[in-house]
Amino acid sequence: xxxxxxxxxxxxxxxxxxxxxxxxxxxxxxxxxxxxxxxxxxxxxxxxxxxxxxxxxxxxxxxxxxxxxxxxxxxxxxxxxxxxxxxxxxxxxxxxxxxxxxxxxxxxxxxxxxxxxxxxxxxxxxxxxxxxxxxxxxxxxxxxxxxxxxxxxxxxxxxxxxxxxxxxxxxxxxxxxxxxxxxxxxxxxxxxxxxxxxxxxxxxxxxxxxxxxxxxxxxxxx
Amino acid sequence: xxxxxxxxxxxxxxxxxxxxxxxxxxxxxxxxxxxxxxxxxxxxxxxxxxxxxxxxxxxxxxxxxxxxx
Numbered sequence: 001x002x003x004x005x006x007x008x009x010x011x012x013x014x015x016x017x018x019x020x021x022x023x024x025x026x027x028x029x030x031x032x033x034x035x036x037x038x039x040x041x042x043x044x045x046x047x048x049x050x051x052x053x054x055x056x057x058x059x060x061x062x063x064x065x066x067x068x069x070x071x072x073x074x075x076x077x078x079x080x081x082x083x084x085x086x087x088x089x090x091x092x093x094x095x096x097x098x099x100x101x102x103x104x105x106x107x108x109x110x111x112x113x114x115x116x117x118x119x120x121x122x123x124x125x126x127x128x129x130x131x132x133x134x135x136x137x138x139x140x141x142x143x144x145x146x147x148x149x150x151x152x153x154x155x156x157x158x159x160x161x162x163x164x165x166x167x168x169x170x171x172x173x174x175x176x177x178x179x180x181x182x183x184x185x186x187x188x189x190x191x192x193x194x195x196x197x198x199x200x201x202x203x204x205x206x207x208x209x210x211x212x213x214x215x216x217x218x219x220x221x222x
Numbered sequence: 223x224x225x226x227x228x229x230x231x232x233x234x235x236x237x238x239x240x241x242x243x244x245x246x247x248x249x250x251x252x253x254x255x256x257x258x259x260x261x262x263x264x265x266x267x268x269x270x271x272x273x274x275x276x277x278x279x280x281x282x283x284x285x286x287x288x289x290x291x
Contacts (some may be wrong), residue, residue: 072247206240
């Protein structure tokens with residue numbers, strides 16, 4: 001069986017000098033348009049989503065994206081053999097071409113924003129139950145409004161955006177943004193400005209990542 | 223490794239955020255090809271599932287179903 005890491009738009013390019021899972025050598029299967037990069041994988045062993053294995057996959061994809069456009073595969077994409085990979089690439093050629101065109105020249109940036117108000121309604125000991133709940137509702141409304149503003153500004157600084165808004169103890173905003181590489185500094189500046197403008201918001205920005213969130217249609221905002 | 227947290231220092235919290243971001247992407251995003259996988263979570267091996275059944279959300283499946291009609 002083979003473990004597939006990514007599809008690329010350069011079937012003639014030489015593979016980077018990195019190894020895949022279990023230190024296996026990278027191989028690629030090519031069609032006229034695409035290359036699927038993989039390594040052999042022993043089916044006697046179940047894929048384990050350990051930190052080391054996740055970072056191994058990430059290292060392969062990052063090495064590929066230095067000189068070609070990549071569509072990263074979901075972790076543990078295991079196919080029977082190279083023929084099955086070639087068939088999959090051929091049968092999905094239209095959608096793969098569209099996806100590669102969308103992410104070409106871009107990287108993905110991740111933003112996690114958590115609402116941490118300096119004065120929380122839950123911290124007041126003498127509130128009635130009604131007042132407490134009203135305070136929590138107001139806090140939630142404020143968090144939603146801030147999340148919408150943050151996402152709107154980051155989406156404006158990118159060419160594609162994908163977000164999830166969570167409540168409770170989870171981050172208020174988990175966003176992914178597709179950013180043209182020449183505009184990375186501008187995007188980072190926007191994040192810093194948002195952090196400065198919203199002291200009740202804790203923002204963490206990671207990247208550049210391969211375009212995981214934009215490799216498939218669906219969930220993508222214009 | 224080029225991945226790093228832009229605004230958090232390179233401490234444990236920053237590394238945890240980065241690992242969380244990595245998991246979100248590798249396990250929940252990326253190109254989905256038809257196929258079968260065997261994932262081991264913790265020490266429970268051989269959780270054998272169809273790839274699409276495991277990692278596609280209900281909404282994504284609904285969208286794909288609508289698009290294929």
